[in-house]
Amino acid sequence: MGTIGGEEMARWEKDEGGAKEERIVVSVRMRPLNAKEMEKSDPSDWDCINDTTVVFKNSLPERSVFPTAYTFESTFNSLHYGLPHLPILISLLLGDDQTEYSGVTATRDESTTKEPKKLLFQLSAESMVSAKHSLDSSIFAYGQTSSGKTYTMAGITEYTMEDIYDYIKKHEEREFVLRFSAMEIYNEAVRDLLSSDGSPLRLLDDPERGTVVEKLTEETPRDQWHLRELLSTCAEQRQVEETSLNETSSRSHQILRLTIESTARESKGRDSSSTLLAAVNFVDLAGSERASQASSAGNRLKEGCHINRSLLTLGTVIRKLSKGRTGHIPYRDSKLTRILQPFLGGNARTAIICTMSPARSHIEQSRNTLLFASCAKQVAINAQVNVVMSDKALVKHLQRELARLEHELRYPGSASCTHHSDALRDKDTQIKKMEREIKELMQQRDLAQSRLEDLLHAVVDEQSSRQWEDSSQSSASHARGECEDALSISAASAIAYQIPDFYSSRFDVSKESNEQSKRHIELPDKMEPPRWSISSPTLYEPIQQQGNEDTEEHCKEVRCVEIHALSTTRSEEFNLLLNDESESDLLPLIDEDRLGDPAPGSEGDAHLRGAVEQSIDIETKTTDNIFKPCPQELNSVQKTMSSRELILTRSRSCKASLMNGSILSWLEHVEQDNKTPPKIFREKLPGRPEEDERRLPASDCDVESEKLSAEVTSSDMPKTETVGGEVDDHVNASFLAEDDRQKQLPSDQEAQGVLSEGHGAEKSIENVGKDAVLCSLESPSRWPLEFERKQREIIQLWHACDVPLVHRACFFLLFDGDPADSFYMEVECRRLSFLRNTFSRGNVGDLVASR
Numbered sequence: 001m002g003t004i005g006g007e008e009m010a011r012w013e014k015d016e017g018g019a020k021e022e023r024i025v026v027s028v029r030m031r032p033l034n035a036k037e038m039e040k041s042d043p044s045d046w047d048c049i050n051d052t053t054v055v056f057k058n059s060l061p062e063r064s065v066f067p068t069a070y071t072f073e074s075t076f077n078s079l080h081y082g083l084p085h086l087p088i089l090i091s092l093l094l095g096d097d098q099t100e101y102s103g104v105t106a107t108r109d110e111s112t113t114k115e116p117k118k119l120l121f122q123l124s125a126e127s128m129v130s131a132k133h134s135l136d137s138s139i140f141a142y143g144q145t146s147s148g149k150t151y152t153m154a155g156i157t158e159y160t161m162e163d164i165y166d167y168i169k170k171h172e173e174r175e176f177v178l179r180f181s182a183m184e185i186y187n188e189a190v191r192d193l194l195s196s197d198g199s200p201l202r203l204l205d206d207p208e209r210g211t212v213v214e215k216l217t218e219e220t221p222r223d224q225w226h227l228r229e230l231l232s233t234c235a236e237q238r239q240v241e242e243t244s245l246n247e248t249s250s251r252s253h254q255i256l257r258l259t260i261e262s263t264a265r266e267s268k269g270r271d272s273s274s275t276l277l278a279a280v281n282f283v284d285l286a287g288s289e290r291a292s293q294a295s296s297a298g299n300r301l302k303e304g305c306h307i308n309r310s311l312l313t314l315g316t317v318i319r320k321l322s323k324g325r326t327g328h329i330p331y332r333d334s335k336l337t338r339i340l341q342p343f344l345g346g347n348a349r350t351a352i353i354c355t356m357s358p359a360r361s362h363i364e365q366s367r368n369t370l371l372f373a374s375c376a377k378q379v380a381i382n383a384q385v386n387v388v389m390s391d392k393a394l395v396k397h398l399q400r401e402l403a404r405l406e407h408e409l410r411y412p413g414s415a416s417c418t419h420h421s422d423a424l425r426d427k428d429t430q431i432k433k434m435e436r437e438i439k440e441l442m443q444q445r446d447l448a449q450s451r452l453e454d455l456l457h458a459v460v461d462e463q464s465s466r467q468w469e470d471s472s473q474s475s476a477s478h479a480r481g482e483c484e485d486a487l488s489i490s491a492a493s494a495i496a497y498q499i500p501d502f503y504s505s506r507f508d509v510s511k512e513s514n515e516q517s518k519r520h521i522e523l524p525d526k527m528e529p530p531r532w533s534i535s536s537p538t539l540y541e542p543i544q545q546q547g548n549e550d551t552e553e554h555c556k557e558v559r560c561v562e563i564h565a566l567s568t569t570r571s572e573e574f575n576l577l578l579n580d581e582s583e584s585d586l587l588p589l590i591d592e593d594r595l596g597d598p599a600p601g602s603e604g605d606a607h608l609r610g611a612v613e614q615s616i617d618i619e620t621k622t623t624d625n626i627f628k629p630c631p632q633e634l635n636s637v638q639k640t641m642s643s644r645e646l647i648l649t650r651s652r653s654c655k656a657s658l659m660n661g662s663i664l665s666w667l668e669h670v671e672q673d674n675k676t677p678p679k680i681f682r683e684k685l686p687g688r689p690e691e692d693e694r695r696l697p698a699s700d701c702d703v704e705s706e707k708l709s710a711e712v713t714s715s716d717m718p719k720t721e722t723v724g725g726e727v728d729d730h731v732n733a734s735f736l737a738e739d740d741r742q743k744q745l746p747s748d749q750e751a752q753g754v755l756s757e758g759h760g761a762e763k764s765i766e767n768v769g770k771d772a773v774l775c776s777l778e779s780p781s782r783w784p785l786e787f788e789r790k791q792r793e794i795i796q797l798w799h800a801c802d803v804p805l806v807h808r809a810c811f812f813l814l815f816d817g818d819p820a821d822s823f824y825m826e827v828e829c830r831r832l833s834f835l836r837n838t839f840s841r842g843n844v845g846d847l848v849a850s851r
């Protein structure tokens with residue numbers, strides 16, 4: 001009998017198999033009509049028209065969804081040879097003109113030109129046991145009952161076994177060891193076919209070998225004849241019963257396994273020796289059957305149910321595998337698929353021979369078989385050579401691996417470790433970068449939110465400002481005689497609310513050039529700037545140098561309020577007054593400072609710089625810009641503010657001020673709309689009288705601030721603690737908790753309200769009596785612009801009402817924030833500190849005198 005030679009295999013691998021992805025090899029074998037079918041004159045509807053195609057010979061009804069032709073790796077019809085056994089067919093296909101098997105002589109005819117080489121290769125010993133192709137492989141026979149599975153598998157098994165022994169004989173340089181085992185799955189119970197004990201065997205899950213059958217007998221055949229004996233034992237032990245379709249119907253799935261180990265003789269016993277291991281499974285499945293066709297009942301029916309169920313699972317597994325290895329594949333749904341899992345699209349070469357009957361009466365079953373075959377041929381496999389190391393070789397290999405790992409542990413700086421640590425460092429850098437980006441994005445988001453709020457509130461402010469302006473016209477004349485003071489205050493207070501970029505460009509010069517103005521407010525240089533005030537970046541170098549991220553965060557919460565306390569009505573008078581002054585004596589005001597330098601060394605320059613400096617000092621030390629002016633200035637302001645128009649010209653976060661030009665221009669537009677005095681007026685504001693400067697008292701704001709901050713940031717500070725307290729008879733700047741607010745309010749008798757609710761400031765002015773003005777200032781960090789608006793309303797009321805000024809110098813800052821919020825507490829305390837320093841001691845006297 002011929003076989004596929006090495007050259008032929010190499011050619012096949014090169015031409016067809018080697019370069020391509022391996023898939024299950026599927027062949028279809030069609031048996032001839034059997035005696036019963038011919039008796040019934042059951043026509044033959046199927047034919048193998050060539051070596052790869054099976055066709056449905058009859059015409060299909062219209063709209064039929066079934067194909068008429070199926071192609072496979074090989075198709076053959078043993079009728080062509082008139083011979084029962086595949087080995088003879090194979091022999092003929094391989095070129096023998098005439099061969100003999102089991103006493104039957106076969107002659108080659110024209111049909112023998114068919115060459116199902118892949119199948120033949122897979123059935124060959126070369127594919128199973130050679131050094132190059134030593135792979136696990138399995139050959140299935142699948143088909144309906146009585147289609148010829150057992151008939152085909154018997155031939156294949158015999159042929160392959162014979163070929164294997166033939167190969168062994170030819171390859172004496174290697175030593176072969178064969179082991180044989182056989183089992184059947186009958187009614188979902190696994191039985192050993194080499195043992196007379198029919199008790200079912202258990203399936204075990206081995207982490208290395210997969211599913212193994214416990215206590216399965218494994219014989220080592222002495223020679224080919226011994227193996228034949230074992231095969232006949234299996235056939236005897238197998239469950240075979242007669243059914244209406246098959247006199248010798250196999251009622252179980254049979255799995256014969258031949259394991260072949262081969263070792264090169266010359267390397268045997270050496271450390272480097274390795275063993276090739278291959279297992280071949282010959283799987284003869286039980287046939288699917290329709291109970292009606294098989295006329296089965298009782299045990300046969302039960303067997304048929306088990307067979308059909310396990311075949312259904314096999315079909316599902318194959319179908320899923322054919323679509324790729326995605327999702328769950330139900331190998332464990334039947335014992336058959338569980339045992340065959342490694343051979344179904346795993347690390348094994350697989351061939352399936354689908355058997356079918358051509359009879360019309362079995363057309364449905366035949367179609368199912370062809371459908372199964374079509375799916376199976378799509379299943380990709382990944383067969384790999386199994387190499388088993390000798391124990392010594394394995395020990396050596398493991399020792400080398402252990403030494404390598406120990407070396408890595410001892411010397412972390414080695415190549416691989418360095419590589420890992422570099423990779424970790426890169427990842428860390430990436431994480432930090434991403435964190436920074438997230439932070440920036442969050443800041444931008446907050447900024448945008450803040451801008452939106454600003455815009456909304458600015459619109460509201462503008463409206464309320466105009467209302468107030470109308471209501472305050474009546475008291476405008478009250479301050480006519482005070483224009484000079486007002487101007488000086490304007491120079492000091494209005495300029496104080498310059499935009500941050502102005503500060504940054506001007507402060508250094510003014511700070512050096514105007515010591516006098518510094519004394520004016522007496523906010524000492526040593527005072528540490530508040531963390532949240534970075535509106536003037538160049539002013540406080542330490543903050544910038546520290547690059548404190550918290551500072552930046554807080555910055556965006558703090559608003560720089562720029563209020564121009566200017567009187568529209570007065571501005572015209574001022575213009576008239578100022579027209580007489582020489583231009584060199586005039587102090588440029590806001591716009592000049594913002595837009596250009598005053599004349600260097602001029603008096604106006606000196607005054608302006610002093611005023612700007614002190615204003616900057618104040619602003620950067622508090623957020624309560626409203627109360628920035630010194631008492632003398634405030635005194636003057638009282639005289640003029642009644643007719644003043646308070647204009648919010650800048651209200652935005654410090655950061656936003658540097659970034660958003662469009663808001664700036666918009667605000668400037670608003671400023672113009674709100675009757676900002678003509679530029680000429682602001683440019684020609686006279687210098688500040690010296691006596692005003694002399695009247696300014698010293699203030700130890702820094703000490704107060706530190707003290708207050710220390711008090712309120714203390715973790716154990718009770719919520720109702722009063723921070724501050726009375727400063728003198730006239731001034732009471734208290735920091736109250738919400739709960740204690742009512743206790744501290746003036747009594748009803750004392751509180752003779754002069755400003756009724758509904759004045760537009762009811763939320764800000766909680767109560768106004770002859771003895772007190774109670775200001776409720778909410779957290780600036782939450783609603784910055786709302787806070788600013790409230791402060792402006794308070795100032796408006798302050799200057800508009802008829803209550804003696806001293807009585808209004810009583811402030812309660814209502815604390816309704818969270819005491820645990822340290823930032824909030826710090827802001828509030830600094831504001832309180834400022835109030836106390838502004839309205840305490842000599843300032844109060846000034847205020848009284850001025851009124």
Ligand SMILES: Nc1ncnc2c1ncn2[C@@H]1O[C@H](COP(=O)(O)OP(=O)(O)OP(=O)(O)O)[C@@H](O)[C@H]1O
Nearest residue numbers: 031078145146147148149150151246249250286287
């Ligand atoms: N190619 C063939 N040429 C001639 N006879 C065949 C061929 N295939 C099968 N037969 C005959 O058909 C009958 C049924 O064959 P076989 O027992 O192999 O079918 P089966 O598919 O194994 O059935 P079951 O699933 O019931 O076990 C047998 O008598 C067998 O000799």
